[in-house]
Structure formats: structure tokens, C-alpha cells
Amino acid sequence: MTARVFLNGRWLEVEDARVSVMDRGFLFGDGVYEVIPVYSRQAFRLEQHLARLQQSLDGIQLANPYRLDEWIGFITQLAHEAEWEDQSIYIQVTRGPMAVRNHAFPKEITPTAVILAEAMNTPPASQREQGIAAVSAADIRWLRCDLKTTSLLANCLLRQLAVSAGCVETVLFRDGFLTEGSASSIFVMKNGVLLAPIKNHLMLPGITYDVVLELAAQHGLPHEVRDITEAETRAADELWMCSSTKEVLPIVTLDGRAVGTSGTPGPVFAQMYAWYQDFKATVMRAPVV
Numbered sequence: 001m002t003a004r005v006f007l008n009g010r011w012l013e014v015e016d017a018r019v020s021v022m023d024r025g026f027l028f029g030d031g032v033y034e035v036i037p038v039y040s041r042q043a044f045r046l047e048q049h050l051a052r053l054q055q056s057l058d059g060i061q062l063a064n065p066y067r068l069d070e071w072i073g074f075i076t077q078l079a080h081e082a083e084w085e086d087q088s089i090y091i092q093v094t095r096g097p098m099a100v101r102n103h104a105f106p107k108e109i110t111p112t113a114v115i116l117a118e119a120m121n122t123p124p125a126s127q128r129e130q131g132i133a134a135v136s137a138a139d140i141r142w143l144r145c146d147l148k149t150t151s152l153l154a155n156c157l158l159r160q161l162a163v164s165a166g167c168v169e170t171v172l173f174r175d176g177f178l179t180e181g182s183a184s185s186i187f188v189m190k191n192g193v194l195l196a197p198i199k200n201h202l203m204l205p206g207i208t209y210d211v212v213l214e215l216a217a218q219h220g221l222p223h224e225v226r227d228i229t230e231a232e233t234r235a236a237d238e239l240w241m242c243s244s245t246k247e248v249l250p251i252v253t254l255d256g257r258a259v260g261t262s263g264t265p266g267p268v269f270a271q272m273y274a275w276y277q278d279f280k281a282t283v284m285r286a287p288v289v
């Protein structure tokens, strides 16, 4: 049994949830999305994900079809009724169907809103213990990577580069600077300092990125948010990727070369991973408001 799907205010079985082929999400990738991790049926950092959804909607000039409390209600309901304790909840809002194919927005729109749950697919312990391999590539995406849009072809092509090379992620550089991964944020550890790229139009403002920086601040790990060059990234003592579905993972090879001296997960990664798990456990134990 799979969980029911929310489509435009109705709860449907997945095979009954249909969208028009004239939907602008389908024809133009004209939509935005969120991926929200759910642990023990509680959505993690829900308000932050919904705030970012609003920013993405604002960024593409699409009115939010629901109020915050409505989104929270739908997501909470799905998290309780889906078959898995730990889930990844996917939300998508598109500009909806159009009568004739036309790039310009229709005068009147009926957005398409979808919410669905999948089993949380946490990375295998081996990836955490042995680390993962990554490749690098030029960041060929557009100049509004801060918006979480469904136009993900460049991200898909970039992720496929990693998979075709037997790796997990592609680390992106634009004009000699680190941006992020094809579907993750990237951190560099150098000489005991955690380095994070500046949130701007060239990267997604990651929710997990924020958690990692908050944990660094809370535990007194020196950290700097600044431009990071490609050379600095390649000379990292440790390299991490993070996202809502992967949490934090150590990258131990980049383009076939060992990261740091050992090419194994570093001690600061192990510390951050432990802080992250503790933090999750604390948040999930807190009473639901």
C-alpha cells in the first residue's frame, strides 16, 4: 500500500492522481517544490521548508494556493497516515494547466498542488563509515539557483555525471568558486575551520546547511561563511555534502583524488554527524505544538 496523494485539495490513490498534459509544470518546468524529511512521523524543520517554499513561489511570481496552517495540516495528516515512520514528503506547486501552449503566464491560473510521501531513503551506513566518491563539474545551471524550481534538467545531467562515474555526487564550481552539489550543499573543513559558501543566487539556501552551521555555532566549531575557491575545495582536509534526505555525508574522493591526507571520513565529520543525530533526537522528543 502506498500513501494517498494530495492533489489540489483532494486525497487520492496514487493511480487516480492525474494532472493535465497542458500543465505548465509538465511542459515548461514552471513550478517549485520542497522535500521535507519526516522522522517518527514528525516533519523536521517544517516551518523553514514552508518559508523556503514561499520564497520560491515569490521568486516565480506564483501566489501560494494555501495558507501556512493549511500546508501544516495537510503535511501532518499525510505524515500520520503514510505507512512509514520515517518519510520524505514531496510538495510541488506548478502554475497549472493552460488552454494553449504559450510561454507567457495565462491571465487566469489554477495552480496544481501535489503532496506525496515516500519512504525515507537514508544513505547506507557504509557511505557514512567509508565515505562517498564525488566528481566535479562546471555549474551549468541558471542564475536563480536560490529558487527550488522543478526545472531540474541541469541538476539531473550533473548528478548523472557522478552516477556514470560510479560516484554519489557532483560538486559544482562556477567561475573558480564552489557553489554546491547537484542536489546537496557542500562544506569544506580546513585547518580546523568549517567553511561554507555564501548563500546567494548561485545556490539553494539549504535547510540542512543551516542546521550544520547552527550546530557548529552551538558546539564552538570555528566556521566561516565566505567565497570558497576551487583550489581550496580540492585542498580540503574534509569535504562534506548535506541535504534533507542524505543528512551529512563525508566525501572522501573528488575526481579520483583523496580528500585530505587519508581519503577516509575525517574526525570533524564524525563529530558533526553525532551532533546532527543528537539534535534530531532532541527536536523529535519535544512536544508537538
Ligand code: PDD
Binding pocket: 035, 155, 180, 181, 182, 183, 184, 185, 204, 205, 206, 207, 208, 209, 242, 243, 244, 245
Ligand atoms: N535537494 N542544493 C540543491 C541543488 C538541492 O537540490 C538540495 C536538496 C540541497 C540541500 O537542501 P536541503 O538541505 O534543504 O535539503 C542543496 C532535495 C533533497 C531534492 O531535490 O530531492
